[in-house]
Amino acid sequence: MSGQEAPNLQERFAAVNGEHQALWKALWDDGTYTPWDRGSSSxxxxxxxxxxxxxxxxxxxxxxxTALVPGCGRGYDVLLFASHGLNAFGLELSPSAVVEARKNAEKNPAPAGTHTFVTGDFFTKDWQGKEDGIPAGFDIVYDYTFLCALDPSQGLRPKWAARMAELVKPGGKLICLEFPLYKGFDLPGPPWPLRSEIYQELLENVGFVREMHITPKRYLEAGQGSDMVSVWRRT
Ligand SMILES: C[S@@+](CC[C@H](N)C(=O)[O-])C[C@H]1O[C@@H](n2cnc3c(N)ncnc32)[C@H](O)[C@@H]1O
Structure with a gap:
């Protein structure tokens, strides 16, 4: 941080001694600094x-x-799945993010499927019994900017994989938009750096089989042209 400049996201995370969940919530409660939000689905x-x-x-x-988007933020991807006729669920740690997602959904045309936004911690199960109709397992789970939002030094990556294996139904799919694959391991997060091999090791260890691994035709600039899309079947 230099001079009078406001701290960036990485500096804010470095300053909170590992209290990352509290910081996500504080950022959403404040609502003026959400630099990860690109205003639409990728x-x-x-x-x-x-x-x-x-x-x-x-x-x-x-x-x-059914589809689940963990760490859905303003819920653009939830609405995209709903527009394809799915019963789509967005999970957010932050109640303020859920309020934002519901507001965003009101601005969008009624989708063919349904959308439900729920507050909860991905790593616990209590949100699944919180409201009627939240299933124990999903046909599709989508991860973009969620795994990379979890600090690897806190041992959360294997826990992410184990939880994905619980949340995706046998035969269901996990879709990962792999990001940020360009980022050096010496650089601070979030987003924390990832590689396709890291997804592979994490997910094969818990019973996923990679069925697709493709370079997207179009992508967001944030990935610097290195993003990959992977689709994993839960065995
Ligand atoms: C980098 S942001 C991405 C948001 C959204 N996917 C997007 O692209 O705009 C990561 C999100 O994950 C949420 N989050 C972090 N840890 C979580 C957890 N354990 N359970 C649920 N959501 C979590 C944060 O509140 C934050 O909104």
Whole structure:
């Protein structure tokens, strides 16, 4: 930090002695500094769902798939899944983020499916019994800017993988927009640096099989052209 400049995200996280959940909540409560928010879904996810309709195929014409977006922020991806007819759920640690997500949903046209935003900690199960209709397992879980928001020095990455294995139904899919793959390991987070090999080791250890690993046609600038999309089947 230099002169009178406000601290950036990495400086704020470095300053709180590992109390990261409290800082996420404080940032959302304040609401004026959410630099991770790009105001829409990543075009990489938009293209994936459009180009691979088989991912959204239901077992019978009348059934509906469920999707979960952990750390959903303002919920753009939840609304995208709902627009494809899914029953989509957004999970946020911060009650203020859930308020923002619900406001954002009101501004958007009514989707074909449903959207539900719930406050809770990804690592606990209590939010799943909190409101009617939140399932124990999901057909699709989507991770973008969530794994990279968890400090690896706190041992959260294997816990993330184990929890994903609980949340994705057997036969269901975990979609990861792998980010930030360009970032040096010497640089502070969030976002903390990742590599495709890290996703692979974490997820294969808990029973996921990688079915797709592609370079997206379109991507957000934040990934500096290095983002990859991976789709994992829960065995
Ligand atoms: C980098 S932000 C990304 C938000 C959103 N995915 C987006 O791209 O705009 C990470 C989000 O994860 C949320 N979060 C962090 N830890 C969490 C946890 N344990 N359970 C649920 N949400 C969490 C934070 O509140 C924050 O909104």
């Amino acid at each position: 075009p990489s996810l938009v293209d994936l769902l459009q180009d691979h309709p088989e991912l959204l195929q239901t077992p019978t014409p009348s059934s509906q798939l």
